[in-house]
Amino acid sequence: MTDARSRTASRARQQWMVVVVIATGLVVAITVLVAGAAAGYRLNMTASEPLGIWRIRPLKRPPAVGDLVFICPPETEAFSEARVRGYLRSGVCPTGDAPLIKMVIAIEGQRIEIGADVRIDGLRIPQTTIVPADGKGRPLHGDAGGIVPAGRVFLYSPFVASWDSRYFGSIPASGILGLAEEVVTYAP
Known part of the structure; x- marks a missing residue:
C-alpha cells in the first residue's frame, strides 16, 4: 500500500x-x-512580407520612394471592409489594427494609373497585376488612381496575395510609424 x-x-x-x-x-x-x-519589434505573420521578427526604425525625414515602412491603416471604408474580410490583424494602431509593412512606391505629386497593372508617372511597376477576387473569391476593385495628394503615400508589396494601394489608394503618410527592418525572417 x-x-x-x-x-x-x-x-x-x-x-x-x-x-x-x-x-x-x-x-x-x-x-x-x-x-x-x-x-519597436513586431512579429509579422502575413504574406505581404517575409514572416518573422521585424523592427521599427525611426524615420527622421519625409518618406521616400523605396522606403519599406510600418504604417497604421486609416479609418476609411476600404479598411472597414478589410477588417470584416479578415485582411487586418489586431494591433497597436489607433484603429485597433496591426501596422502594415509596405513599400512606398509613390509620394505626393506623382501620377498613378491603374488598369491591368500599375503605372507611376507612365512607368509600369512589375508585379502589380490587379486581381479580380481575393483568395475566397470575393470581388476586388482597383483604385481609381490619379495624382497622389500632399501628405499621402502610395504603397506596394510584391507578394501576389498582398492587399495594398492598388486596391485602397494612397493613405496618409502621418500613419507611418517608421522604417521596417528585418531581424529574423523566413520567406516560404
Whole structure:
C-alpha cells in the first residue's frame, strides 16, 4: 500500500512540476513579447512580407520612394471592409489594427494609373497585376488612381496575395510609424 501511495504522490508532484514549467514558460514568453513590442519589434505573420521578427526604425525625414515602412491603416471604408474580410490583424494602431509593412512606391505629386497593372508617372511597376477576387473569391476593385495628394503615400508589396494601394489608394503618410527592418525572417 505504501508503494502505491508513494507512486501516486510522485506522479502528482511530476504533474505539478509540468504545470509550473509551462506557466513559467508562458510568463517568460509574454514578458519577451511585451518588452520586444516596447522596443519597436513586431512579429509579422502575413504574406505581404517575409514572416518573422521585424523592427521599427525611426524615420527622421519625409518618406521616400523605396522606403519599406510600418504604417497604421486609416479609418476609411476600404479598411472597414478589410477588417470584416479578415485582411487586418489586431494591433497597436489607433484603429485597433496591426501596422502594415509596405513599400512606398509613390509620394505626393506623382501620377498613378491603374488598369491591368500599375503605372507611376507612365512607368509600369512589375508585379502589380490587379486581381479580380481575393483568395475566397470575393470581388476586388482597383483604385481609381490619379495624382497622389500632399501628405499621402502610395504603397506596394510584391507578394501576389498582398492587399495594398492598388486596391485602397494612397493613405496618409502621418500613419507611418517608421522604417521596417528585418531581424529574423523566413520567406516560404
